[in-house]
Structures are given as C-alpha cells and as structure tokens.
Amino acid sequence: MRLTAIRLSDGRELRYYDGDGAPERTEADRRGLAQVATESELRYDPLLDQWIMVASHRQDRTYKPSAADCPLCPSTGERLTEIPAPDYDVVVFQNRFPALAPSDGDGLERGTLLARPGAGRCEVICFTADHDASVASLRPEQVALVVQAWLDRSRALAEQPGVEQIFCFENSGPEIGVTLDHPHGQIYAYPFVTPRAARMLGAAKQYRARYGRNLFEDRLADECRDGRRIVLETEHWTAFVPFAARWPYEVHAYPIQRVPDLPSLSPAALAELPELYLDLLGRFERLFELPAPYISAWHQAPLHHPDRSEFATHLELFTVRRTSDKLKYLAGSESGMDAFANDVAPEAAAAALRELRPIPA
Amino acid sequence: MRLTAIRLSDGRELRYYDGDGAPERTEADRRGLAQVATESELRYDPLLDQWIMVASHRQDRTYKPSAADCPLCPSTGERLTEIPAPDYDVVVFQNRFPALAPSDGDGLERGTLLARPGAGRCEVICFTADHDASVASLRPEQVALVVQAWLDRSRALAEQPGVEQIFCFENSGPEIGVTLDHPHGQIYAYPFVTPRAARMLGAAKQYRARYGRNLFEDRLADECRDGRRIVLETEHWTAFVPFAARWPYEVHAYPIQRVPDLPSLSPAALAELPELYLDLLGRFERLFELPAPYISAWHQAPLHHPDRSEFATHLELFTVRRTSDKLKYLAGSESGMDAFANDVAPEAAAAALRELRPIPA
Numbered sequence: 001m002r003l004t005a006i007r008l009s010d011g012r013e014l015r016y017y018d019g020d021g022a023p024e025r026t027e028a029d030r031r032g033l034a035q036v037a038t039e040s041e042l043r044y045d046p047l048l049d050q051w052i053m054v055a056s057h058r059q060d061r062t063y064k065p066s067a068a069d070c071p072l073c074p075s076t077g078e079r080l081t082e083i084p085a086p087d088y089d090v091v092v093f094q095n096r097f098p099a100l101a102p103s104d105g106d107g108l109e110r111g112t113l114l115a116r117p118g119a120g121r122c123e124v125i126c127f128t129a130d131h132d133a134s135v136a137s138l139r140p141e142q143v144a145l146v147v148q149a150w151l152d153r154s155r156a157l158a159e160q161p162g163v164e165q166i167f168c169f170e171n172s173g174p175e176i177g178v179t180l181d182h183p184h185g186q187i188y189a190y191p192f193v194t195p196r197a198a199r200m201l202g203a204a205k206q207y208r209a210r211y212g213r214n215l216f217e218d219r220l221a222d223e224c225r226d227g228r229r230i231v232l233e234t235e236h237w238t239a240f241v242p243f244a245a246r247w248p249y250e251v252h253a254y255p256i257q258r259v260p261d262l263p264s265l266s267p268a269a270l271a272e273l274p275e276l277y278l279d280l281l282g283r284f285e286r287l288f289e290l291p292a293p294y295i296s297a298w299h300q301a302p303l304h305h306p307d308r309s310e311f312a313t314h315l316e317l318f319t320v321r322r323t324s325d326k327l328k329y330l331a332g333s334e335s336g337m338d339a340f341a342n343d344v345a346p347e348a349a350a351a352a353l354r355e356l357r358p359i360p361a
Numbered sequence: 362m363r364l365t366a367i368r369l370s371d372g373r374e375l376r377y378y379d380g381d382g383a384p385e386r387t388e389a390d391r392r393g394l395a396q397v398a399t400e401s402e403l404r405y406d407p408l409l410d411q412w413i414m415v416a417s418h419r420q421d422r423t424y425k426p427s428a429a430d431c432p433l434c435p436s437t438g439e440r441l442t443e444i445p446a447p448d449y450d451v452v453v454f455q456n457r458f459p460a461l462a463p464s465d466g467d468g469l470e471r472g473t474l475l476a477r478p479g480a481g482r483c484e485v486i487c488f489t490a491d492h493d494a495s496v497a498s499l500r501p502e503q504v505a506l507v508v509q510a511w512l513d514r515s516r517a518l519a520e521q522p523g524v525e526q527i528f529c530f531e532n533s534g535p536e537i538g539v540t541l542d543h544p545h546g547q548i549y550a551y552p553f554v555t556p557r558a559a560r561m562l563g564a565a566k567q568y569r570a571r572y573g574r575n576l577f578e579d580r581l582a583d584e585c586r587d588g589r590r591i592v593l594e595t596e597h598w599t600a601f602v603p604f605a606a607r608w609p610y611e612v613h614a615y616p617i618q619r620v621p622d623l624p625s626l627s628p629a630a631l632a633e634l635p636e637l638y639l640d641l642l643g644r645f646e647r648l649f650e651l652p653a654p655y656i657s658a659w660h661q662a663p664l665h666h667p668d669r670s671e672f673a674t675h676l677e678l679f680t681v682r683r684t685s686d687k688l689k690y691l692a693g694s695e696s697g698m699d700a701f702a703n704d705v706a707p708e709a710a711a712a713a714l715r716e717l718r719p720i721p722a
Binding site for chain 2: 043044045046047048049050052053054055056058063099110111113115165167169171176177178186188190192194195196197199200203204207215216219221223225226242243244246295296297299316318326327328329330331332333336337338339340341342343345346348
C-alpha cells in the first residue's frame with residue numbers, strides 16, 4: 001500500500017491509498033475552490049445527556065448530482081472533481097460540508113443551555129474509482145485497501161486534540177438518504193463519546209461489577225452456544241443476528257479475540273476481514289430482488305473513556321428493508337420513545353442470510 | 362362526551378367517544394373476523410439495556426389500502442370496516458396487528474439471552490370519520506374529544522396488570538411510513554419503561570441530587586429567559602424549539618404547571634390544549650408548500666417508576682422534512698451512534714414557526 005497526501009485548493013486534506021504498481025498521484029486540484037464557512041456548534045441536551053451537532057451550512061450540500069457531475073469520480077480532462085487524479089484505488093478526504101468542524105466562538109453556558117464551538121472532523125472515503133460498482137462486487141484486494149485506510153485514519157484522527165471517538169461507516173441506498181451514488185463511506189472523528197458507545201460501556205461496566213466478566217464476550221459465547229442466529233463463522237470472526245435485533249435484517253460481526261478498536265485487530269483477523277465483509281455485503285445484496293439499502297457501522301471504543309478496555313470492536317450491518325416492497329420506518333415508538341418493534345424474527349432473518357451463500361468468483 | 366364500548370367480532374375492544382347529540386352507536390361488527398394469532402415477544406438487549414418488541418405477525422398488516430378500502434372509515438352498506446357504526450366522532454380500538462400483545466410462553470433466560478412473553482397493548486385512535494381531513498383542520502371541539510379519549514385511555518390502561526408506560530402519538534405522512542391515510546393516532550401501553558423515559562428520569566434524578574431543583578422546570582425557565590426559540594405562549598402552555606433540537610423543525614410544548622402525565626393536567630390547561638395543538642399542527646402544515654410529515658409524541662411519566670414525580674408531561678412534535686424537497690434521514694451517525702446532526706439552527710426554526718401565525722377561522 002502506498003500513501004500519497006495532498007491538499008485540495010481550499011486547504012482540505014486528501015490521501016490516496018493505492019495498491020502496489022499504481023501510478024504516482026501528482027495532480028494538483030485546479031478548481032481554485034473558496035473555503036466553505038462552517039458554523040458547526042455542539043449543543044448539549046440535558047434531558048438525554050447527549051451532544052447534538054448543529055451545522056446549518058450543510059443545508060447547501062451537494063444533493064443527488066447526475067453521474068456526469070459526480071464529485072467522487074476521478075478528474076478527467078476539464079471535468080474536475082474532489083479527486084484531482086485521473087484514477088485512484090481508495091481515497092480519503094475532508095468533507096466539504098462537514099457535520100463536525102472546528103469553529104471559533106466562546107460557546108454558551110447559561111443554566112441548562114450549554115454549547116461549545118464545533119470540533120472534530122468528517123472525512124469521506126471513496127471505495128473505488130468505478131462510479132457504478134457496488135461495494136459487494138469489489139475484489140478482496142480492493143477492500144483490503146479500504147481496511148488499511150480505516151486503520152490509518154483511525155490511528156491518525158486519534159492523535160487530533162479533542163477527538164474522543166472514531167466512527168467508520170457506510171450508508172448505502174437512496175432509501176436511507178444517500179445523496180451520492182458513487183461507492184463511498186464516511187469517517188467521523190467525534191469530539192464527544194457518542195450516546196451509543198456510552199451506553200454500551202455503561203452496561204459492560206455494570207456487568208463486570210456484577211459477574212466479574214466481560215459482557216461482549218459472554219454475549220458472543222451465548223450466541224455461539226445457542227447457534228440459531230449464527231450467519232457465518234470463520235477462523236477469526238463470528239457473524240450473527242443478535243437475539244434482540246432491532247432491525248429486520250441486522251448482523252453483528254465480532255473478531256473472536258476481543259479488541260477495543262480496529263487498529264488493535266490481530267494480523268490474522270485483519271487478513272480475513274475483506275472476504276468476510278464482502279461475504280456479508282453480498283448476502284444483503286441478494287436478500288431481495290434489488291440490493292438492500294444498508295448502514296454499515298464499525299463500533300470502536302472511545303479513545304479516552306475509563307472503561308475503554310471493556311469494549312469489543314464490531315461491525316453492525318443492517319437494512320431498513322423488511323420485505324421486497326416495504327421499509328421499516330422509525331416512527332412514533334422508535335423516534336419518540338427509542339422503543340423498537342421488529343417485525344422479522346431474528347431466527348428467521350439469520351436463516352435467510354445463512355442460506356445466501358457466497359457466489360463463487 | 363358520551364362513551365360507548367363494544368367488542369369487535371374477533372373479541373377486540375372498541376370505544377366510541379362522541380359529542381353530545383350524536384346518535385347511539387348500537388351497530389354490531391358483522392364481519393365475523395377470525396382472531397389474528399399474535400406472537401409478540403419481548404427480548405432484552407443487554408448492551409443497550411432495553412427491551413425490543415419482536416412481533417413477526419405484523420409483516421402481514423394492512424399496507425396502504427385505497428381510500429375505498431380504508432379500514433378506519435365508518436361502515437356503510439356492505440362495506441364493513443373496523444368501525445361498525447355508519448359515523449363516529451372519535452373512536453379507539455385495539456390494533457388487529459399489534460406490536461404489543463399478551464402471549465403465552467415461558468420466555469427465556471440463558472446467560473445474556475433474556476426474553477419474556479408479549480404483554481402490553483396497542484390501540485388505534487381515529488380522530489375523525491372524515492377520511493380526507495387533516496388533523497390540523499379539525500374543529501377545537503373535535504380535538505377536545507380526542508384529548509378526552511387520550512385521558513380516558515391513559516387512565517384505563519394504567520390499571521392493566523404489567524403496564525409500565527402509556528404513549529399517545531401520531532405519525533403523519535408517507536415519508537415516515539404511515540400505511541393508512543385516514544387521520545389517526547396510536548396509543549401504546551408498554552410493559553416496560555421506554556429507553557427515552559428512563560434516560561430523562563435518570564437525568565432529572567441526577568439534576569435533583571446536584572442542584573436540588575427539577576430539571577424540566579429549570580430548562581423551561583431557561584428557554585423562556587432566553588426567548589429566542591419560543592414559538593408561542595398561552596396562559597397555561599409554552600411551546601419552543603429546544604436549544605439542542607435534534608430534528609430540523611422540532612417543538613416541545615409544556616404546561617406551565619408541571620405535572621407527570623396527561624390525566625394530571627389542570628382543567629384550565631386542558632381547556633387550552635385543543636387550540637394550542639391545532640395551532641402547532643397548522644404551523645407544521647404551512648411550513649412548506651405541502652404539509653410537513655410529522656411525529657407527534659406525548660411524553661408521560663412511567664406509571665411505577667421511583668422518580669416518576671420528577672417527570673414533566675410534554676408534547677414533542679417534529680418533522681423529518683428539512684427543506685421543501687429534502688428529508689432528514691437517520692443514517693450512520695444517528696442510527697449507528699445515536700449522535701444527531703441538525704442542519705437547521707434551532708433559532709431559525711423557531712423564527713420560521715413563529716411567523717406562521719394561525720389562519721383566522
């Protein structure tokens with residue numbers, strides 16, 4: 001893998017992650033972009049004990065451009081995109097319309113009204129230069145570069161002042177609001193511990209106090225013992241539909257040897273990851289007549305949390321599609337009360353996913 | 362208000378809430394419906410400390426019928442619906458495809474895998490017999506009947522064994538997955554404390570311990586003092602966009618005298634509620650060219666929670682629409698990390714909603 005770091009014309013950083021033998025990436029960004037004024041602010045909700053990212057500059061962000069105007073394709077001739085080179089393997093750059101961005105200001109603290117200036121960082125990761133590819137159709141070597149980029153950015157962003165948690169994720173499909181078709185994911189560097197991570201670590205801490213064991217390890221062992229919701233097992237990974245799944249089709253994949261984050265994965269677990277990931281994405285692609293929209297979320301331990309060592313990095317992959325023509329919506333119960341109803345029995349979801357074996361290459 | 366209680370042909374309960382002078386509701390359900398086998402189960406997610414409702418019988422529920430087949434219209438001639446009478450003012454009945462329903466079974470407790478048989482109840486509330494009405498267009502007297510039904514059902518469901526929390530809510534608009542056009546809401550009687558309520562009560566308890574005051578009251582006072590996000594104030598209610606709003610347009614309405622639930626509201630606060638509610642819904646209807654889809658959620662204190670007295674009943678009303686042609690989706694950050702990004706500054710949202718004054722009747 002060869003890393004080439006450049007700056008775009010508005011000062012944002014861009015990094016090429018290329019396979020051996022790729023040409024050098026020497027092209028400059030010729031667009032002469034003006035800087036976007038970001039007015040990101042973090043506001044605290046005292047009722048839910050969580051930070052909200054308020055970023056009103058994002059209302060103007062790029063919205064469903066035609067393929068000819070895709071900003072994530074390589075630049076060719078006079079068609080200049082976010083990526084100056086005429087080709088790339090994998091590329092990561094700072095989002096021009098970030099939900100998280102450093103900003104000036106003093107914040108606010110007036111009774112229960114609490115805010116601080118924006119901080120953190122949002123990056124875009126392009127998985128391939130091929131606009132029409134699906135991620136599930138990539139070669140394992142290509143996904144290995146994606147994994148390398150996740151590791152590299154997770155390590156680098158962890159060094160940035162004020163960053164508390166790194167989140168590598170992908171939204172796929174217009175049904176969940178994806179505004180750019182080009183295969184890509186995102187990397188958020190949050191300046192706070194996310195509510196989800198805080199809750200999991202709180203549960204793990206209580207479990208440790210009560211049983212003297214790790215909650216994630218016990219849950220994985222219980223799922224393996226029960227067996228009915230296992231989707232696939234490799235030498236170093238286990239993927240299953242959780243007993244209390246919230247989404248119609250939801251898979252969690254854990255390395256068998258628990259580690260807090262992606263950079264801590266063993267070389268053996270890392271080596272298996274590209275094929276495991278492609279296998280799971282392929283099953284989601286073949287679950288219905290059309291590829292299922294999905295969210296792919298890599299949970300990693302917050303960087304400085306006191307209970308960080310209790311965490312277990314894992315993939316959460318789910319679709320909002322519940323039948324070939326129906327979606328699961330987060331309506332009143334989910335959005336108002338955080339109480340999820342799941343219309344697909346987790347055992348049935350696991351059986352369906354298990355039967356969708358990989359297509360031989 | 363006159364209450365008439367009957368049973369549908371499959372044994373479900375139905376209640377008419379009629380204004381004075383309405384004809385008696387004596388019609389029987391002539392459909393001879395077979396009972397739906399409900400296999401609701403509650404499963405515990407140990408990582409997030411919450412119960413999930415698994416209800417696979419719901420996959421077959423009624424999905425976007427044509428207006429001629431609407432099951433929520435009154436019955437006329439040979440067209441038989443869920444409501445046997447040829448007209449009604451407001452009606453409440455048990456959902457034929459409930460997410461929550463009592464069921465047999467022993468549950469499961471095997472290490473971290475924990476389940477119990479279904480319990481609780483889901484009811485449908487029809488706000489008017491007029492299929493094409495919008496709720497915002499109803500007369501205050503009609504909404505007063507809706508409020509009476511909310512109060513009556515909140516009191517009655519609280520007496521049912523195992524019920525921990527009552528939730529009156531409405532989903533409006535196909536953008537959030539509403540499958541029946543007819544103006545209606547829902548009432549859930551949860552057999553557990555919802556994650557949202559638990560979190561708010563946890564925050565209120567900590568706040569009390571630290572400051573010796575009530576968190577909800579202090580937050581309302583802080584919003585009033587700041588003033589920039591107030592949408593409207595009446596003698597007994599205050600409606601505002603929260604400082605740390607999560608949705609593009611989100612209004613919380615509190616009675617000025619804090620009470621834990623709807624049945625505890627003072628007669629004076631109750632008297633103002635229909636016009637206040639219609640005013641807020643009307644603003645959401647006029648916010649964009651087309652009526653905004655919305656979720657209307659009435660937060661009420663859990664029934665048996667030790668910190669119940671700290672709660673403040675309130676309305677949370679929000680839309681997922683962020684511009685006339687764009688929606689806010691819960692993608693990776695929201696669905697994976699519970700970390701919300703809001704693209705509309707709460708002060709701008711409040712200003713927009715404030716300017717949409719009620720249309721004189």
